Amino acid sequence: MAKTLLITGASSGIGAATARAAVASGWNVALMARSADKLEALEKELGAAALTIQGDATDLSAQEAAVARTVDRFGALDAAFANAGRGLDTPGTETGDPDEWRALVDLNVMGVLYTARAALPELRKTRGHLVLTGSAAGRRHIKGSIYGATKWFVHGYAGNMSEEMREWGGRCTLISPGMVDTPFFDEPKPDKLKPEDVADAVVYALSQNHRAELREIHIMPTD
Secondary structure (H helix, E strand, O other): OOOEEEEEOOOOHHHHHHHHHHHHOOOEEEEEEOOHHHHHHHHHHHHHHEEEEEOOOOOHHHHHHHHHHHHHHHOOOOEEEEOOOOOOOOOOOOOOOHHHHHHHHHHHHHHHHHHHHHHHHHHHHHOOEEEEEOOHHHOOOOOOOHHHHHHHHHHHHHHHHHHHHHHHOOEEEEEEEOOEOOOOOOOOOOOOEOHHHHHHHHHHHHOOOOOOOOOEEEEOOOO
């Protein structure tokens, strides 16, 4: 029986690439994002192995509903990938926009917590796997970076969840890429990592023997 992976931020970039890689590896995928058009196109591409769910990752009830729909469709939840995230248009503390900070924290911090809260009851049943998208920005200090600080939270939380989930046979993996050529950036980054590179790392972590937990995969472009 095929296993099932729920992905947030699934309509483009790393999320969409991970959906393609997971389906190619025999997984069912539930894809949550705000963009209905992009989700519909991805569902057509991936076929019966994909369930698309339009919703906002900053809404706990929407994430809980996504988990419920996933289990109803595929019978169980084996892994959840808290991938949805955003950056800032106006960086800096003195020059930044506090409203934009709130939106950043709501998605990069609260959205990750909501994915975990919604998914954990089902993951416990399957001794499942939680995967979080971190960043190279969460591994080093970047002057004044509020975005980087949200990723420091994700990195710390991932380690804490590994310690918690191991008590019942679950696993947690942090994926921390450097710059990736995705719609996250306004300008293309053709010499940097591709979403497929990160997707391959996610599938690799999920494919390990259950006795092994890859707690972090750190990926950097070679340039």
